[in-house]
Amino acid sequence: MKITNSQPAPNFAVNDVYGNLINLQQFRGKKVHLIFYRFAGCPFCNLRFHQINKLTDEYKINNVALISVYESSTENIRTMMADENFYSLLIPNVDSSLYKLYKLDRSKLGLFIYLIFKGGIADVIKGNKLFKNKVAQDGHVDRLEAEFLIDVRGIVVNAHYAKTQGDYLSIDAIRGFITK
Numbered sequence: 746m747k748i749t750n751s752q753p754a755p756n757f758a759v760n761d762v763y764g765n766l767i768n769l770q771q772f773r774g775k776k777v778h779l780i781f782y783r784f785a786g787c788p789f790c791n792l793r794f795h796q797i798n799k800l801t802d803e804y805k806i807n808n809v810a811l812i813s814v815y816e817s818s819t820e821n822i823r824t825m826m827a828d829e830n831f832y833s834l835l836i837p838n839v840d841s842s843l844y845k846l847y848k849l850d851r852s853k854l855g856l857f858i859y860l861i862f863k864g865g866i867a868d869v870i871k872g873n874k875l876f877k878n879k880v881a882q883d884g885h886v887d888r889l890e891a892e893f894l895i896d897v898r899g900i901v902v903n904a905h906y907a908k909t910q911g912d913y914l915s916i917d918a919i920r921g922f923i924t925k
Contacts, residue, residue, distance in 0.1 A: 747848045748904045754895045755846050762822045762835045776809040777895040781849055784884025785817040785825040788872030789911050795875050801832040807923045814838050816884030827877035851887045855909035894922045
């Protein structure tokens with residue numbers, strides 16, 4: 746069963762791209778925005794990552810943790826970062842264990858719908874322009890994204906599973922959560 750609103754967020758303990766142990770429970774007392782992307786070389790994920798990155802000041806001012814999970818190796822995520830400092834904690838998850846824990850799906854049909862009917866090709870072009878380095882594809886292209894807004898008690902207040910690739914929480918919903 747997928748994670749639902751009002752349910753405790755499943756805990757995990759994994760290393761981030763710098764080798765620091767990240768345990769979801771360490772964020773109790775702090776709101777968390779947990780995002781599951783496909784892989785570091787994904788252009789639509791890169792576009793979304795940069796959209797979210799524009800909210801950095803709002804995350805910081807409101808003391809909200811931002812955690813981004815990728816089906817990528819540490820090396821590929823570091824290549825994507827291109828010597829930049831991002832607010833988000835970046836988690837490599839090559840074995841997809843967190844994707845399984847949070848019950849994320851894959852969908853070739855969703856990818857097709859996004860590319861052909863929902864502006865995916867334009868997003869590929871925009872996302873590719875934001876890469877500073879060429880990043881290898883090392884995840885599942887048909888992976889559907891998911892986002893979880895988690896309150897200070899560790900309870901999911903908004904579980905958003907994409908129906909097609911590129912189906913994200915609205916920026917307004919995120920801002921509402923951050924500032925509430």
